[in-house]
Amino acid sequence: MASTQFSTKDRILGAAEELFAQHGFMGTSLRQVTSRADVNIAAVNYHFGSKENLINEVFRRRMDEMSRQRLGQLEQASKDRPGELEAVLAAFVEPALAVARDRQGGAAFIRVIARAYAEKNDGLRQFLSEQYGHVLREFARAIAQCVPGLEKEQLYWRLDFLSGALTYAMSDFGLIKRPAGVSEIAHRKRAADELIRFAAAGIKS
Amino acid sequence: MASTQFSTKDRILGAAEELFAQHGFMGTSLRQVTSRADVNIAAVNYHFGSKENLINEVFRRRMDEMSRQRLGQLEQASKDRPGELEAVLAAFVEPALAVARDRQGGAAFIRVIARAYAEKNDGLRQFLSEQYGHVLREFARAIAQCVPGLEKEQLYWRLDFLSGALTYAMSDFGLIKRPAGVSEIAHRKRAADELIRFAAAGIKS
DNA sequence: GTCTATAAGAAGATAGAC
């Protein structure tokens, strides 16, 4: 294998991520995955045991990184721009974009997230809630500090709206298409700025 | 009297909608559909020709009704509350809820929508864009009238955020869960009111 | 760790009787 320093396991994860984003979990066969990763069909079951466990591992690899960045940027914001809602929202939104443009297949990950709540895959939803629920709670706490008068239930509604808007925008489903002359990075930056402004106004209302 | 007055075709549509919401388009087999609808496996291909066409028809049945209500309520709003952004947003948001509680299976349809943009099904996206794009453009026009200074690209970003927040909230994925003492209808009404307020502030910002 | 080969079954679609 002259072409790569990536292990068989990493190549499977990368190929699976791209294909899951394109065709869904159930719409992607392990044969497609192993074919794209240029490994043998039996390697998936050797390294991951089952298709379901492969799905969880694809998630974990990106979510761990994204959560780490979100919490790090949130902590930085509380030092540099204390009490400023826009800084908290940037800490929530921008790492999602950073992961999305991280490398080939990162953009695909955003669609995998969108998929996670559309496919009423209860095992996966529970996995996400258990593993990453504390990140959302941390942001709820930080937003509450920026907007002292906001009651708790209303805050949770607005966090849900923010999450939905972020997911939708990231999945390139809507009216907005990246214009030909605009780079992917510039487009994502524009998306982040627009969303932060929109959500900040909504949360403060 | 109960279920026998539905035709084979309608029973297939109802069963397909529920299963698509639960397991996705690709994760649902025609065998599951015909088994739940209690019709023969060959009936799907007789009535719909193919699985892809069945998917489109599931959408058409609900989207036609939802679009009709949205445009009707929008027209009413332009008479009763001209220039009022909240009225336009209510015309966009509330019919989605009306469809969601329309009858058995309406709630499932909301998840089918969420799924439609997560499953990067290009045939379906094109179908939706062609058949219902004019509704979105009508709302863009109405919002622009309410917020004269808003530039067009910014308006489209915000419409995408609204659509995402609506979809996410409707699919019951987020932090907000319906409390035990609150009826489904009251919960949906609360969701609509919160979203209208949130989005109105964001769009006006 | 990676391979070939294959088991065991599910998928969409169709032909043709009634």
Add this chain to the structure above:
DNA sequence: GTCTATCTTCTTATAGAC
């Protein structure tokens, strides 16, 4: 319009050689 039976292809998963 609805049925049974079947074709062809694809799926996950495993057994066992190297």
